[in-house]
Amino acid sequence: MKQKVxxxxxxxxxxxxxxxxxxxxxxxxEISLDTRQKVKxxxxxxxxxxxxxxxxxxxxxxxxxxxxxxxxxxxxFTTVIGGVEKVANEKGYNVIICSSNNSFDKEVINLEMLAxxxxxxxxxxxxxxxxxxxxxxxxxxxMSQGMPVVLFDRIIDELVCDKVIIDDGKGAQTATNxxxxxxxxxxxxxxxxxxxxxxxxxxxxxxxxLRAYDITASExxxxxxxxxxxxxSEISDFLEDKDVDAIFAVNELFAVTAARVLNEQGKKIxxxxxxxxxxxxxxxxxxxxxxxxxxxxxxxxxxxxxKLLIDKLEGEEDVPEExxxxxxxxxxxxxxxxKK
Amino acid sequence: MKQKVxxxxxxxxxxxxxxxxxxxxxxxxEISLDTRQKVKxxxxxxxxxxxxxxxxxxxxxxxxxxxxxxxxxxxxFTTVIGGVEKVANEKGYNVIICSSNNSFDKEVINLEMLAxxxxxxxxxxxxxxxxxxxxxxxxxxxMSQGMPVVLFDRIIDELVCDKVIIDDGKGAQTATNxxxxxxxxxxxxxxxxxxxxxxxxxxxxxxxxLRAYDITASExxxxxxxxxxxxxSEISDFLEDKDVDAIFAVNELFAVTAARVLNEQGKKIxxxxxxxxxxxxxxxxxxxxxxxxxxxxxxxxxxxxxKLLIDKLEGEEDVPEExxxxxxxxxxxxxxxxKK
DNA sequence: TATTCACACGCAAACGTTTTCGTAAGGTTA
DNA sequence: TAACCTTACGAAAACGTTTGCGTGTGAATA
Numbered sequence: 001m002k003q004k005v006x007x008x009x010x011x012x013x014x015x016x017x018x019x020x021x022x023x024x025x026x027x028x029x030e031i032s033l034d035t036r037q038k039v040k041x042x043x044x045x046x047x048x049x050x051x052x053x054x055x056x057x058x059x060x061x062x063x064x065x066x067x068x069x070x071x072x073x074x075x076x077f078t079t080v081i082g083g084v085e086k087v088a089n090e091k092g093y094n095v096i097i098c099s100s101n102n103s104f105d106k107e108v109i110n111l112e113m114l115a116x117x118x119x120x121x122x123x124x125x126x127x128x129x130x131x132x133x134x135x136x137x138x139x140x141x142x143m144s145q146g147m148p149v150v151l152f153d154r155i156i157d158e159l160v161c162d163k164v165i166i167d168d169g170k171g172a173q174t175a176t177n178x179x180x181x182x183x184x185x186x187x188x189x190x191x192x193x194x195x196x197x198x199x200x201x202x203x204x205x206x207x208x209x210l211r212a213y214d215i216t217a218s219e220x221x222x223x224x225x226x227x228x229x230x231x232x233s234e235i236s237d238f239l240e241d242k243d244v245d246a247i248f249a250v251n252e253l254f255a256v257t258a259a260r261v262l263n264e265q266g267k268k269i270x271x272x273x274x275x276x277x278x279x280x281x282x283x284x285x286x287x288x289x290x291x292x293x294x295x296x297x298x299x300x301x302x303x304x305x306x307k308l309l310i311d312k313l314e315g316e317e318d319v320p321e322e323x324x325x326x327x328x329x330x331x332x333x334x335x336x337x338x339k340k
Numbered sequence: 341m342k343q344k345v346x347x348x349x350x351x352x353x354x355x356x357x358x359x360x361x362x363x364x365x366x367x368x369x370e371i372s373l374d375t376r377q378k379v380k381x382x383x384x385x386x387x388x389x390x391x392x393x394x395x396x397x398x399x400x401x402x403x404x405x406x407x408x409x410x411x412x413x414x415x416x417f418t419t420v421i422g423g424v425e426k427v428a429n430e431k432g433y434n435v436i437i438c439s440s441n442n443s444f445d446k447e448v449i450n451l452e453m454l455a456x457x458x459x460x461x462x463x464x465x466x467x468x469x470x471x472x473x474x475x476x477x478x479x480x481x482x483m484s485q486g487m488p489v490v491l492f493d494r495i496i497d498e499l500v501c502d503k504v505i506i507d508d509g510k511g512a513q514t515a516t517n518x519x520x521x522x523x524x525x526x527x528x529x530x531x532x533x534x535x536x537x538x539x540x541x542x543x544x545x546x547x548x549x550l551r552a553y554d555i556t557a558s559e560x561x562x563x564x565x566x567x568x569x570x571x572x573s574e575i576s577d578f579l580e581d582k583d584v585d586a587i588f589a590v591n592e593l594f595a596v597t598a599a600r601v602l603n604e605q606g607k608k609i610x611x612x613x614x615x616x617x618x619x620x621x622x623x624x625x626x627x628x629x630x631x632x633x634x635x636x637x638x639x640x641x642x643x644x645x646x647k648l649l650i651d652k653l654e655g656e657e658d659v660p661e662e663x664x665x666x667x668x669x670x671x672x673x674x675x676x677x678x679k680k
Numbered sequence: 681t682a683t684t685c686a687c688a689c690g691c692a693a694a695c696g697t698t699t700t701c702g703t704a705a706g707g708t709t710a
Numbered sequence: 711t712a713a714c715c716t717t718a719c720g721a722a723a724a725c726g727t728t729t730g731c732g733t734g735t736g737a738a739t740a
Contacts, residue, residue, distance in 0.1 A: 004456075004485050006696060017720045022698060032718060047481065052457035053402070054696035056393045057725045064458075072421050072437075075622075078413040085412070085439060089446075094453055097412075097437040099425060106429075113434055116344075117392035117726090118404075141387065145344045256626045263628055282415075286596045286623055288603055346726060357690045362728060372688060394726035397695045457696090 005046040014042060056117070064094040065309060066119030068110050070127045070154065072099040075252075075281040076298050077125065080152065083302020084123055091310050104129035108138045121148040121313050123305045126156060132195050148312035150305045153296075154197060162308040163325040164301050168198050171294040171330035172205025175248050175276040178292070178332055180213050182339060184246035184274055188221040190235060190254040192228075199224075202250040202278065225254065236261045246274040246338075252281045255291055259337070274338040289336030297328050304328065345386040354382060396457070404434040405649060406459030408450050410467045410494065412439040415592075415621040416638050417465065420492065423642020424463055431650050444469035448478045461488040461653050463645045466496060472535050488652035490645045493636075494537060502648040503665040504641050508538050511634040511670035512545025515588050515616040518632070518672055520553050522679060524586035524614055528561040530575060530594040532568075539564075542590045542618065565594065576601045586614040586678075592621045595631055599677070614678040629676030637668050644668065 011018045016035065024031045024039035025048075031039075056062045065088050069077040081097060088095045096119055100107035107127045114122070122142065130136070136156055143149050143161060152164040179187050189206045192199030203222070210217045223238040225231050235257050249255035255277030259269055267273050269289055277284050280295035304326045351358045356375065364371045364379035365388075371379075396402045405428050409417040421437060428435045436459055440447035447467045454462070462482065470476070476496055483489050483501060492504040519527050529546045532539030543562070550557045563578040565571050575597050589595035595617030599609055607613050609629055617624050620635035644666045 007698095008696075018697085019699080019721080020719060023719090026698090030718065035718080049452065049456045051397075051696050052453070053393055053396045054457070054725090055698085056457075057391075057397050057695090057727095058697050058699095060725065062393070072425070073415060073418040075413065075415075078418065081412050082439075094458070095438065098435065099422075112389065113392070116389045117394070117396075118434070253626075260626070260628055282623055283626055286593075286600070286627070288600055288628065347728095348726075358727085359691075359729075360689060363689090366728090368729095370688065375688080391726050394695090395728085397697095397725090398727050400695065 004051070005043075005048050006051070007048075010039065010042055010046070010048065014039060061120050061313075062094075062118060063092060064096055064119045065306065066111075066114040066122045066124075067095060067097045068100055068107060068114075068122065068124040069097070070100055070102045070125055072097070076153075076279050076296060079298030080125075080302040080305070083299035083304075084306040085302075086299075087303050087306035087310065093306075093310065100127040100130075102128040104133055104135065111138050111142055115142050115145065115147060119147075121150070121309045123150045123152060123302075123309055125151070125153045128154075128196065131156075131197060148309055150309045150312075152301055152305045160323055162305075162312065162323050164305045164308065164328065165325065166296050166301070166328045166330050168201035169205035169208065171278065171296070172202035172248065172250070173209040174205075174330065174332050175278065175294050176206045176209035177212075178334075178338065179246040179248060179274055179276060180209065180215075182246070182274060185215065186221065186244045187215075187246040187248060188223065188238075188242070188244045190223050190225060190231075190238075190247060190249040190258060192250060193224050193226055199250055206248055228253065232257050232261065236264075239265065244273060246276070249275065249277045252277050252279045252283045252291075252293070255293070255337075256283050256287055259287065259291070270337050270339040276332075276338060280333055284333075284335070287337075292335045292338040293333050294330045295333050296330060301328055344391070345383075345388050346391070347388075350379065350382055350386070350388060354379060401460050401653075402434075402458060403432060404436055404459045405646065406451075406454040406462045406464075407435060407437045408440055408447060408454075408462065408464040409437070410440055410442045410465055412437070415623075416493075416619050416636060419638030420465075420642040420645070423639035423644075424646040425642075426639070427643050427646035427650065433646075433650065440467040440470075442468040444473055444475065451478050451482055455482050455485065455487060459487075461490070461649045463490045463492060463642075463649055465492050465494045468536065471496075471537060488649055490649045490652075492641055492645045500663055502645075502652065502663050504645045504648065504668065505665065506636050506641070506668045506670050508541035509545035509548065511618065511636070512542035512588065512590070513549040514545075514670065514672050515618065515634050516546045516549035517552075518674075518678065519586040519588060519614055519616060520549065520555075522586070522614060525555065526561065526584045527555075527586040527588060528563065528578075528582070528584045530563050530565060530571075530578075530587060530589040530598060532590060533564050533566055539590055546588055568593065572597050572601065576604075579605065584613060586616070589615065589617045592617050592619045592623045592631075592633070595633070595677075596623050596627055599627065599631070609677050610679040616672075616678060620673055624673075624675070627677075632675045632678040633673050634670050635673050636670060640668055 007018050007021045011021045020031060021039050024036045025043055067081060067084055085095050098110040100110060104127055107130055136159055139149060139159060150162040155163045155165055191203045194200045207217050225234050239261050247258050249258055255275055259275055262269060262273055269275055277291045277293040280293050284291035284293045347358045347361045351361045360371060361379050364376045365383060407421060407424055425435050438450040440450060444467055447470055476499055479489060490502040495503045495505055531543045534540045547557050565574050579601050587598050589598055595615055599615060602613055609615055617631045617633040620633050624631035624633045
């Protein structure tokens with residue numbers, strides 16, 4: 001089991017100094033052609049690869065982007081990561097992904113761990129618990145230590161940094177408008193509790209759309225789901241002999257669960273009830289009927305976030321700080337769950 | 341923007357040596373109580389955190405596990421990662437995830453990058469392209485440099501290392517048996533081309549099950565799908581006025597696509613045709629009808645893989661090498677797509 | 681008073697790089 | 711022959727830690 005070879009070992013074998021080896025490998029003119037070739041041949045033979053750790057220590061940067069997401073088993077977040085990786089790889093950055101599992105503590109631990117040497121900057125979407133606790137000291141601290149942070153999707157308004165979001169309200173409005181334009185009058189919304197920022201924003205968009213159509217929103221048509229893992233019973237109770245002709249669900253799970261419940265109640269989609277979801281995931285695409293939904297363009301979010309971060313990382317040190325919020329356009333994907 | 345504080349800076353401020361600071365923070369008895377308290381207070385004030393990079397360099401280990409998977413936007417792989425993270429976090433390891441995007445080149449690059457200082461060992465599932473090319477030099481090289489590798493799911497038989505797999509053949513057999521026990525006689529299989537190891541194994545399991553039931557397998561009932569992204573048309577052509585009463589699909593996508601095609605052909609599931617899939621993903625669970633499937637217990641795979649790796653990492657240096665192959669039990673999850 | 685001994689701390693090496701600067705050997709010029 | 715310039719290389723510092731060992735100081739002991 002030959003261990004990894006270092007400059008020192010090569011130097012010793014060839015009876016030259018470490019610096020000579022280093023320079024030779026970099027084709028420095030300081031070193032004679034002869035020595036250069038000898039060193040390179042030897043290095044190739046022993047498959048020399050510079051040690052990244054040592055380089056990071058020396059250069060005081062890691063060329064690594066840390067991504068922290070609330071859930072790893074989640075289609076939307078993984079598409080975002082896809083976008084991040086694309087840009088990162090182009091620009092020679094590595095990507096480290098950690099999941100906070102929606103836990104505040106784990107988010108803090110992960111961030112601190114990565115911040116203490118493993119990454120130059122962060123792309124992150126905060127955990128539910130963090131949104132609930134409203135404790136952002138770990139993020140502020142990271143930034144104050146000179147490491148740029150780009151927030152995406154689940155952002156924190158109070159934090160001064162780059163952000164990439166979609167216009168959740170507008171997306172919800174588009175979804176609701178689509179239903180209204182189809183002639184639906186009794187449109188229910190399945191949403192989250194208010195502390196989830198995106199849930200609240202989407203609810204607001206729904207309300208705005210109704211108002212624009214001069215329809216009075218009714219509490220009866222709004223379900224704020226507490227326990228996501230148990231949404232089926234909540235939705236089932238909610239929909240029980242409720243007279244709705246359309247449902248707007250703020251995420252994919254709520255949408256398909258609603259579809260399932262309606263199915264069990266003997267209602268037809270889209271003939272009896274139309275459904276529009278949010279997030280263009282696998283479920284929406286493959287469901288029968290396939291679900292009309294609002295695409296968040298996750299990959300594009302990742303791309304933009306990575307670009308913002310790398311710009312900051314490679315920007316001038318003393319340029320006056322300037323933070324951008326990129327708003328990605330959502331789009332309506334029409335499928336079978338809403339009638340034509 | 342205060343930069344990260346180092347031992348050196350603390351030492352300077354407090355007018356002691358670096359080693360004193362280091363020892364004080366570690367509560368060494370060498371240092372007087374007085375000094376210890378002073379140093380700790382100061383460190384806390386300035387939020388001192390040891391630099392991981394420096395530690396890695398010094399200790400020659402990173403306490404980081406590298407995970408390389410073929411696709412990041414893939415439910416099964418993310419569940420495996422979930423399992424890996426669980427164990428890793430318990431044991432104080434960090435997890436770096438990279439995606440090869442099913443590209444051989446990217447797999448090589450990622451592995452080399454992580455191998456040159458960023459991770460102590462690897463958990464990996466090889467890219468399609470790698471299976472096709474049968475070129476494993478990068479993995480062999482990594483191992484020969486003393487870094488343990490655990491392969492999972494898409495493994496390479498020729499490679500001598502720890503492995504975690506499911507018994508794909510047995511799982512497929514279970515699935516097929518289930519259909520047979522339900523009285524199905526004309527069971528089609530939707531599978532992949534042969535160079536995907538798991539696809540082939542599952543096909544073999546299907547064949548074995550038929551044989552045990554004294555049913556002659558027919559080529560007519562076997563579809564090897566070439567282009568996964570375009571499977572709908574292939575499946576549609578295949579199923580066109582074919583008289584089948586059951587379908588075994590080697591993955592979730594094939595299963596739901598088959599369901600969709602059958603639906604369009606006016607066939608009822610499970611009354612006309614039963615379906616069993618492979619992988620217990622979101623789709624199977626939420627589809628209507630929900631799909632009977634073979635669970636691969638992804639999280640469990642991740643757990644076992646991580647344990648194997650950490651055992652190797654923390655084991656004695658000169659213990660005779662011994663490699664294990666862990667086979668995770670699959671299980672049949674009965675849902676609505678097969679009749680009772 | 682001379683010796684010994686805790687005590688409390690500092691020095692320096694090591695991890696693997698890169699890079700600036702210094703310098704010996706040999707050749708060229710005046 | 712003396713002064714200078716190339717050429718080709720080495721020494722050393724730096725990045726931030728940890729840790730074995732050396733050491734100065736004051737107090738206790740003989």
